[in-house]
Amino acid sequence: MDVSCFKAYDLRGRVPDQLNPELAERIGRAYVELTSARRVVVGYDIRLSSPEIAAALTIGLKAAGADVYDIGLCGTEQVYFATSHYSMDGGIMVTASHNPKDHNGMKLVGRESRPISSDNGLNAIRDRVSQPFMDAAVPGRLESLSVEADYIHHLLGYIDGTKINPLKVVVNAGNGGAGPVIDALSRWLPFDFVRLHHDPDGHFPNGVPNPLLEENRAVTAEAVLREGADMGIAWDGDYDRCFFFDENGRFIEGYYIVGLLADQFLQKVDGGKIIHDPRLTWNTQELVREAGGTPIESKTGHAFIKQRMREEDALYGGEMSAHHYFRDFAYCDSGMIPWLLVAERLCQIGQPLSSLIDARIEAFPASGEINRTVDDPARLLAVIEEIYGADAVSVRHVDGLSVEFERWRFNLRMSNTEPLVRLNVESRGDIALMKQKTSELLEEMARLDQPDTRRTATGVS
Structure with missing residues (x-):
């Protein structure tokens, strides 16, 4: 059976050759067998194939003995919410997010909406789906579950309605x-x-x-x-x-939103821990410390961020990729809570959004993430570290390579799925320096990826 739709954190693939009702049913059976779940939330997105995939998944879950609570058409965060809020054993969202329209997929969680990824069960489900299954002695039931009222009530709890x-x-x-x-x-x-x-x-x-x-x-x-x-x-x-x-129609880089949300949360409480990814850090760290919080760096990726948040009991975690995680949302990501908090901040200060963002861009200008396809990403990172690491204030490997100097820093990391490296550069209040160092790094990376340079660097000639 083709199981190529199983990825590091979820399932995504073309319908029907990589994901289809037959495989969906077997995923449901394997999920119950390997998690022992007895009450499972199922929801699905707006893709045309989603209802059929969700129905087949439900058949498999029931056949394995689990009761299925169908919440219907929804967003991923509503599966997270329902699983945790109603103390279910697990949840599965049928979605392919922003993949092409002929794709579909699934996101799986266990109790308390803890993510199920390749290092804690997803690979076991992948390996199990090709084997024979036996029906449970007592099949599960299917029930419809309406979550909208409780979900909306929860979202509104993040803001002070008297200040809106x-x-x-x-x-x-x-x-x-x-x-x-x-x-x-x-x-x-x-x-x-x-x-x-x-x-x-x-x-x-x-x-x-x-x-x-x-x-x-x-x-x-x-x-x-x-x-x-x-x-x-x-x-x-x-x-x-x-x-x-912002009000000028300018797209705001996710990095600056992380700092804004962290500051907004800390304004409501007396201190707390904030998790951030290592790609761009200085703006977030400064805002968190000034607001009385503690910034903590974590490896990029939702499974890593959520786990670190649980370990630290962090209030909030943010990635520059526009994923935002909240302790009171079962440490899960939401696309609705962030804009409510930003709207609340605008109402409180009576100033435009650009005024908040401009000050932070001026303080810590950043390159944004730049992707480059290279022949050997691991070797490239090693050589860049040799070139830049000797004179650096610090060199860290929380996620890829982070090299910090007094006035500027960069992070260079490999893609998990492609021969890509991803570069982010920032400086302290010096946009010209940031641009100069970004160009310098890109030129160095291009030089190192030339065939002759690769052979020399690996000792071939």
Whole structure:
């Protein structure tokens, strides 16, 4: 059986050759056998293949003896919420996030919405699906579970309703699943929502929702300017990530949102721990310390961030890739909580979003993530460390290579799935220095990836 849809953190593949109802049913059976789950939440996104995949998954779960609680069309975070809030044994979301529209996949969690990834059970499920199964002596039941009321109530608990003033907000659901949640929240918030690509539509008439792609940002940016909005928000298909635009239509790099959310959380409590990834760090660290918190660096990736948050009992964790994690949300990521907190901050300060972001960009200008395809990523990192490490203030390997100097720093890390390296550079208040060092590193990387340089560096000639 083709099991190529099993990845490091979830399942994703083309339908029907890599993921289909037969495999989905077997995944359900294997999931129950290997987790001993007896009460499992199942939800699915707006993709055309999702209802059929979810139905087959449900058949497998029931055949293995688990009761299935169907929450229907939803976002990934609602599966996380339902699993933890109702004390279920596990949850499975049928989604391929921002992958092409002929793809689908699954995200699996256990009790307390703890992620199931390749290092704690996903590989075992992959290896089990090709073997024969026996039906349970007593099959499970199927029940419908409505989570909207409790979910919306939980979201609103992150903000102080007495401090919320009218705002105009452009919201772009990308024809994914975020639209109905915005409609439900709108009954409780004095916001004027300008809705773009609002209705869920698995045909993706406006393209697969992925706001990280520059070509997908213009429609939101233009609407912010046209409508005179206070900010814009765009989501990916299963809305576990949200992306921000200021009142000038400028796309805001996720790095600066991490610092803003950390500061907003710490304004509400007396100290606390904040988890951040190692790609870009100085802005987050400064804001957290100034607000009385403790910044803690973690390896990039949702499984690593969530585990570290549990270990540290951290309030919040953020990645520059627009994943934001919350202790009171079962340490899981949400694409709805972040924009509510940002809106609350705007209402509190009475200043535009650009004023908050401009100050942080000026203090810590950053390159943004730059990807390069190289022949041998591991060798490249080793040589770059030899070149830059000797004169550095510090060299760290929390995730890839982080090299820090007095006025600038960089992180260079390998992709888990492709022959890529990912570079991030930042400086202390010196945009010219940041740009200079970024160009220097890219030139050095290009030189080292030349065939003659590779042979010399590996001792061949």
